[in-house]
Amino acid sequence: xxLLEITNLTVEFATAHGALKAVDQVSLxxxxxxxxxxxxxxxxxxxxxxxxxxxxxxxxxxxxxxxxSFDGKDLLTMSDKQRRxxxxxxxxxxxxEPMTSLNPCFTVGYQISEVLAQHFGGSRRSHKAxxxxxxxxxxxxxxxxxxxxxPHQLSGGMSQRVMIAMMIACEPKLLIADExxxxxxxxxxxxxxxxxxQLQQDNGMALVxxxxxxxxVAETADRVMVQYxxxxxxxxxxxxxxxxxxxxxTKALLGxxxxxxxxxxxxxxxxxxxxxxxxxxxxxxxxxxxxxxxLCRQQVxxxxxxxxxxxxxxxxxxxxxxxxxxxxxx
Amino acid sequence: MTQQALIEARxxxxxxxxxxxxxxxxxxxxxxxxxxxxxxxGQTLAVVGESGCGKSTLARLLTLxxxxxxxxxxxxxxxxxxxxxxxxxxxxxxxxxxxxxxxFGSLNPRQKVGDILQEPLIINTKxxxxxxxxxxxxMMARVGLSDEHFHRYPHMFSGGQRQRIAIARALILKxxxxxxxxxxxxxxVSIQAQVLNLLIELQQELxxxxxxxxxxxxxxxxxxxxxxxxxxxxxxEQGPIEAVxxxxxxxxxxxxxxxxxxxxxxxxxxxxxxxxxxxxxxDPPSGCTFHPRCQxxxxxxxxxxPVMQASVKNADVQVACILANx
Numbered sequence: 001x002x003l004l005e006i007t008n009l010t011v012e013f014a015t016a017h018g019a020l021k022a023v024d025q026v027s028l029x030x031x032x033x034x035x036x037x038x039x040x041x042x043x044x045x046x047x048x049x050x051x052x053x054x055x056x057x058x059x060x061x062x063x064x065x066x067x068x069s070f071d072g073k074d075l076l077t078m079s080d081k082q083r084r085x086x087x088x089x090x091x092x093x094x095x096x097e098p099m100t101s102l103n104p105c106f107t108v109g110y111q112i113s114e115v116l117a118q119h120f121g122g123s124r125r126s127h128k129a130x131x132x133x134x135x136x137x138x139x140x141x142x143x144x145x146x147x148x149x150x151p152h153q154l155s156g157g158m159s160q161r162v163m164i165a166m167m168i169a170c171e172p173k174l175l176i177a178d179e180x181x182x183x184x185x186x187x188x189x190x191x192x193x194x195x196x197x198q199l200q201q202d203n204g205m206a207l208v209x210x211x212x213x214x215x216x217v218a219e220t221a222d223r224v225m226v227q228y229x230x231x232x233x234x235x236x237x238x239x240x241x242x243x244x245x246x247x248x249x250t251k252a253l254l255g256x257x258x259x260x261x262x263x264x265x266x267x268x269x270x271x272x273x274x275x276x277x278x279x280x281x282x283x284x285x286x287x288x289x290x291x292x293x294x295l296c297r298q299q300v301x302x303x304x305x306x307x308x309x310x311x312x313x314x315x316x317x318x319x320x321x322x323x324x325x326x327x328x329x330x
Numbered sequence: 331m332t333q334q335a336l337i338e339a340r341x342x343x344x345x346x347x348x349x350x351x352x353x354x355x356x357x358x359x360x361x362x363x364x365x366x367x368x369x370x371x372g373q374t375l376a377v378v379g380e381s382g383c384g385k386s387t388l389a390r391l392l393t394l395x396x397x398x399x400x401x402x403x404x405x406x407x408x409x410x411x412x413x414x415x416x417x418x419x420x421x422x423x424x425x426x427x428x429x430x431x432x433x434f435g436s437l438n439p440r441q442k443v444g445d446i447l448q449e450p451l452i453i454n455t456k457x458x459x460x461x462x463x464x465x466x467x468x469m470m471a472r473v474g475l476s477d478e479h480f481h482r483y484p485h486m487f488s489g490g491q492r493q494r495i496a497i498a499r500a501l502i503l504k505x506x507x508x509x510x511x512x513x514x515x516x517x518x519v520s521i522q523a524q525v526l527n528l529l530i531e532l533q534q535e536l537x538x539x540x541x542x543x544x545x546x547x548x549x550x551x552x553x554x555x556x557x558x559x560x561x562x563x564x565x566x567e568q569g570p571i572e573a574v575x576x577x578x579x580x581x582x583x584x585x586x587x588x589x590x591x592x593x594x595x596x597x598x599x600x601x602x603x604x605x606x607x608x609x610x611x612x613d614p615p616s617g618c619t620f621h622p623r624c625q626x627x628x629x630x631x632x633x634x635x636p637v638m639q640a641s642v643k644n645a646d647v648q649v650a651c652i653l654a655n656x
Contacts, residue, residue: 039517042489088408098486141606154380155607183378185545186381187604190589194601212518213546239595257593258552264530268523272488 003206004030004053004174007067011045011052013100014060022048022061023231030206032173035197037221037238039253043273045230050176054093055083067120071173086146089119089132092167096179098159102151107133108162109147124181134165144238157188157238161195168199175200177209181216192222214257218242229273235306246305246312248289283310334407335468336425336507336539337369337392342401344387348612354587355613360563361387364638366635367568368559371506372533374540376554378547378572378586382608384563385543389509392541393428407507424454431512433492437484443470444480444496450503465502473498473528490521494528501532503540510542514549526553547590559583560631562611562619567645579641579654581624620649626653 002057003301011023016099019294023045030036030055052063055074063178068075071092095101103111112131113124120127128147138161151159160180167175177196181189198218209221217238219223219289224241226234245251254260269286274280280287286296293311301310362384362652369375371474377385390396391403394410394555403410408424410420430436437446447466448581450634451457457465467477472495484492493513500508513529519598531551533540550557551571559582567580578584581602604623609615617620623630649655 041520155606186547186589187380188607189603190591190601193591194603205452213591214519215593218589218593218595242593242595253519254593256445256524258523258548259593261552264552266523266527268527269520270524274492296443 001072002029003032003071004028004044005067005069006053009049009052009063009065009068011048011057012064014062015276017276019062022230023052026225026227026230026232028225028235030208032206033200034203034223035200035207035209035221035225036225037217038225038227039211039213039214039217039228039308043213043229043275044227045229047178048230049227050093050178050208050210053058054087054091054176056078056087056093085119089170090173091174091176092170092240093176093178094163094180094181095162098156098163098183099151101163102159104151106150107147108151108154110148112162112166112169115166119170121276130169131165133164134169137168138162138165139192140165140192155213157183157192160184160188160192164192164199165196168203168205171203172205174206174208176210176305179212181211182211182213187215196220203224214254215259226253231277231284233285234306244314246307246314248313249289250315252290261328278314281322283308333370335368335370336406337367337541338402338404339368339392340402341368342366342388342391342403343399343401344384344391344396345426359452359610360609360614362391362398365558365565366401366583367556367640369507369539369556371537371539373556374533374554376542376543376544376550376557377545377560378550378557379560380545382562382611383560385560386511387539387563388560389428389511389543392507393426393509394423411479421455424503426503426507426509427504428509428511429493429496429504429513430444432516433489433496434516435470436496437492440485441473441488442481443475446495447499447502449513450499454503466498466562469498469502472532473501489517490524492597493517493525497525497528497532501536504536504539507539509540509543511543512545513542515544515546519583524548529553546577547587548592559586561613562608564619565648565650567647567651568619568638569641569644573647574646577644579619579643579647579649581626581653582620582652585623628653 006026006028006181008025009023010025013020013022017195026049040046051057054240065076085301091248107165109131112134113127116127117124117286131147132143137185137192140158140161181192185194196207199205211217221238224238227233234250241250245254252269256269258266270289274284284296284299286292301308342362342365346357346359346361347356350357365388367375367635377388380386392400405422408422444466448462450467451462470479475494514525519527532538542554546650554571555577557571557574561582567574567583571589572613578587585602585604606623617634621627630652636652637651638648639655641647641649642655
């Protein structure tokens, strides 16, 4: 049985202009020890889907799903009190900005031992040895001295390590990392990613990596889920997706990278992600798609083989409509 | 090259005095020590390095926000040391413009786009209102904004469009040099590509010289002609982009390149691990400042301070490392 099972998760926000669908029928199944990356532009609902899983969304959000279970327990029917025993212990989340995620008023040692005291009981002081061990594990030099450090005394990379130490304190079965390295330098980014992968291998932890950096995905993930305007448009193993992207959006995202540029001009995707009020009819990607056809402007596509597209690409080229009809007929 | 260089920097230094305590003497922080380069029209110089390596200090010197402590800087053939005349200084300020990293912070939320773009013209030129409006609209069309955006406020735009406004503001005075401080790092990949394309087009059309500050090496490799790699305020390697990136000589450049992830699932590369973080610039290590993190460091590295010199392998590339040059 999968560790995490989400089917058709939908999150709607009540706004002054009516309901906003931030996440639209997203499904994800994750086994222990797996790394899944969620990629997409800003506003594609990557973070909201995971915040819904954590139960961290404000009251304006309505979360619905056919199924949302973790380790055999149903998260949908669970009371908040029960959920709080799992969140922070078995499921942890690392946020994008390490500088703002830590409380500036308390020392690093205080904040980490607080997590341990909360979930395992005992006083904060009784967990001191464990805290030092955690700080050493995430590669913080002079760990014992750092217990008394306040977040402002640490650099960005160090703060992110402290965050990771806090999140792995209870040896979670699932770690969600929301853009863990976006605010960091490349050299520190490499160190943090390596640390996450190593922890994942040592503890058999499952890792969900939310990012918009395709290069990070290529080097770390096993599977990739591409999200566009709240919808899951493609969900496949990493090597297949990079070598043979089947959704035009995935192809366009990869093509926009400077590494794939031919000559001086980059293949930019025209336009922006549609907002709440300018959602197109039919396929949501159709105004920006280079392979758009008449059907895409009229009808909402259905998912087949994990791809949400009327005309999935084959070897980076669009298939002809009659080919697809012939395939469906046979 | 017979063409005159737009920027001629020779051995630029910038020190700041930092208070260390009430009874202690001030310490001198070497934010930038010894940067030299020439930049010609239509060329792009990329400055790369970790945060705290002096990239932004260099930008502040080039945009005349601060004066160098030592060294010689001439912009468009005019030596800054002789530019104490107010008229000359004002003229120089118009030749250099800057685009900042964060398009959400660099535009005044209470000004309309039209006013933001007109302000440089009001201050620096004697154009009347209709002439200004005309220039602003031409510039807006050039960067891909339409006429109806003239009366809108910055919050009504997406990140990519805001960066276009910032670019338009920088170009409205027809500068020759544009300093771009991480212009695309706050943007998504697809929008990043749109803005980079715009920058490249504008450069080719107007013959601008760019100083491109970035830590994204794949973007740098795409846009730059020359690259200057800095570590703790000191240049460690500089030269033509392809020569430096395809065959990096300095161990820091090698580490930086190997740390950059690549969108390629086949090739699993051996990564050079950089342990630790940037040392404090108030108390830099002796000898080569990179030695505590360098995997090839020898006893000699702790004593001798390396100087920038032409690499023995490629004379176009300059490198500051005693091992690479021995």
